[in-house]
Amino acid sequence: MAVSARxxxxxxxxxxxxxxxxxxxxxxxxSPISAEVEPRTLLVHFLREVVGLTGTHIGCDTSHCGACTxxxxxxxxxxxxxxxxxxxxxxxxxxxxxxxxxxxxxxxEAFVEAHGxxxxxxxxxxxxxxxxxxxxxxxxxxxxxxxAIRGNLCRCTGYVNIVKAIQLAGKKMQANPTGPGGSP
Amino acid sequence: MIPPAFEYYAPHSVDEAVAxxxxxxxxxxxxxxGHSLIPxxxxxxxxxxxxxxINRIPNLSFIQEEGTHLRIGATTRTNDLLDxxxxxxxxxxxxxxxxxxADPLVRNLGTVGGNVCHGxxxxxxxxCMLALGAELVTVxxxxxxxxxxxxxYKDTFVTALDPTELLxxxxxxxxxxxxxxxxxxxxxxxxxxxxxxxxxxxxxxxxGRVETAGIALTGVGPTAILASAASGxxxxxxxxxxxxxxxxxxxxxxxxxxxxxxxxxEYKRAMAxxxxxxxxxxxxxxxxxxx
Ligand SMILES: Cc1cc2nc3c(=O)[nH]c(=O)nc-3n(C[C@H](O)[C@H](O)[C@H](O)COP(=O)(O)OP(=O)(O)OC[C@H]3O[C@@H](n4cnc5c(N)ncnc54)[C@H](O)[C@@H]3O)c2cc1C
Ligand code: FES
Ligand code: FES
Numbered sequence: 001m002a003v004s005a006r007x008x009x010x011x012x013x014x015x016x017x018x019x020x021x022x023x024x025x026x027x028x029x030x031s032p033i034s035a036e037v038e039p040r041t042l043l044v045h046f047l048r049e050v051v052g053l054t055g056t057h058i059g060c061d062t063s064h065c066g067a068c069t070x071x072x073x074x075x076x077x078x079x080x081x082x083x084x085x086x087x088x089x090x091x092x093x094x095x096x097x098x099x100x101x102x103x104x105x106x107x108x109e110a111f112v113e114a115h116g117x118x119x120x121x122x123x124x125x126x127x128x129x130x131x132x133x134x135x136x137x138x139x140x141x142x143x144x145x146x147x148a149i150r151g152n153l154c155r156c157t158g159y160v161n162i163v164k165a166i167q168l169a170g171k172k173m174q175a176n177p178t179g180p181g182g183s184p
Numbered sequence: 185m186i187p188p189a190f191e192y193y194a195p196h197s198v199d200e201a202v203a204x205x206x207x208x209x210x211x212x213x214x215x216x217x218g219h220s221l222i223p224x225x226x227x228x229x230x231x232x233x234x235x236x237x238i239n240r241i242p243n244l245s246f247i248q249e250e251g252t253h254l255r256i257g258a259t260t261r262t263n264d265l266l267d268x269x270x271x272x273x274x275x276x277x278x279x280x281x282x283x284x285x286a287d288p289l290v291r292n293l294g295t296v297g298g299n300v301c302h303g304x305x306x307x308x309x310x311x312c313m314l315a316l317g318a319e320l321v322t323v324x325x326x327x328x329x330x331x332x333x334x335x336x337y338k339d340t341f342v343t344a345l346d347p348t349e350l351l352x353x354x355x356x357x358x359x360x361x362x363x364x365x366x367x368x369x370x371x372x373x374x375x376x377x378x379x380x381x382x383x384x385x386x387x388x389x390x391x392g393r394v395e396t397a398g399i400a401l402t403g404v405g406p407t408a409i410l411a412s413a414a415s416g417x418x419x420x421x422x423x424x425x426x427x428x429x430x431x432x433x434x435x436x437x438x439x440x441x442x443x444x445x446x447x448x449x450e451y452k453r454a455m456a457x458x459x460x461x462x463x464x465x466x467x468x469x470x471x472x473x474x475x
Contacts, residue, residue, distance in 0.1 A: 019189045040189055061226070150288060151287025
């Protein structure tokens, strides 16, 4: 079902220039969302403020921390550095799309069980990166996990339990390949 | 941070993109991966009137050998360099560099064309393309032209590309038997731009002497630097410790670094030399059929 969302309110800008809004349709977690946006609207603001999915976090807003990671056509990207118009006609998956019918994905379960978070701020982005990694490589070594999460900063855990959680998730997915959240 | 307002166009052909660039006559910018441009726009360091998004132009993303060249399309993603069997086998300098560019998330969007066109001396691909002797194929209002990458970089963020031109592909001379290439970089923290980086490309003749060489540096000057004296000193020589060491010293001399948060100028110059030696050693091992 197509959901029509309200246009994002123009933010205060130093520039006086304005540009016409653009109508876009983006499939978010399987549902087509149609909305009018300014071309300068960032994908992360579109997701949080127009679609109303606030699981995708804004940490640094400077393309460094990865808290804003979502999947764009299956690949993990930093949504603070993508324009919503760039996602027109494409598939976006956010952390809200990991759980299916109230059942947590293997990655979500593993983050709980292996204590892969403390404050939780980096967790949505970390889990999106982990989900994409495991879809490509279900049994990653520790160096492979650490390489994959180079773009996701955590200021709490020291990463040890995050790495363990991601490896545990890989084992869970192999044990139950049809469970939720498996493929990006 | 939200970028200043701009008009957005997503053309479906190179001709359409060039017509738009011409219409805006220098006021529009090409949007490729956006991972250099969007951060600059958020900071108001760039305020283009329009963005011409080239991501919906078909057939601009490819890695293939054809005739005498390797061709890489402008919107090829940085991660595609890492995933390519052909590059790993015959042009390992490119996966070497891709592995050190930012992080996997940035690399899923950042493009080869954007990395080459941006003109930031911290970008890693320009030095690789200089060492490989690459050419750039562009299309503009007056048609297509091919220019050597050695004529491309004029100053920091200043290139030979006209603002109404689009880069469509990078062409690298096809790799030959007894050729090896490598890239070495040091960074302050994972995913950061280089403190210094060095690219080396060696072709040996049948007797094992150096037939041609390319050496170039990242992050140690206003642009990527082609260290011609260093590579020239190797040609015709046996690639032994003495000659490789001499070339590395000459590469350090070619560096023109500034002191900044990434380190003092003298340190960067010394590292340019050290990294050149490491890249040469690796390139040589690969030219001899090793890893
Ligand atoms: C956190 C972070 C870390 C990074 N670390 C590194 C690093 O270590 N090494 C490194 O090399 N890079 C690094 N980058 C930069 C990244 O690799 C960029 O993606 C790259 O510099 C630009 O590619 P892009 O496709 O994103 O270009 P864009 O940002 O879209 O464009 C950059 C510039 O090139 C122009 N342009 C792009 N494509 C074309 C074309 N086909 N024809 C004409 N003009 C064009 C644009 O108009 C713009 O001026 C980093 C970026 C981030 C956000
Ligand atoms: S908020 Fe996007 S990378 Fe930090
Ligand atoms: S758990 Fe707090 S930032 Fe990662």
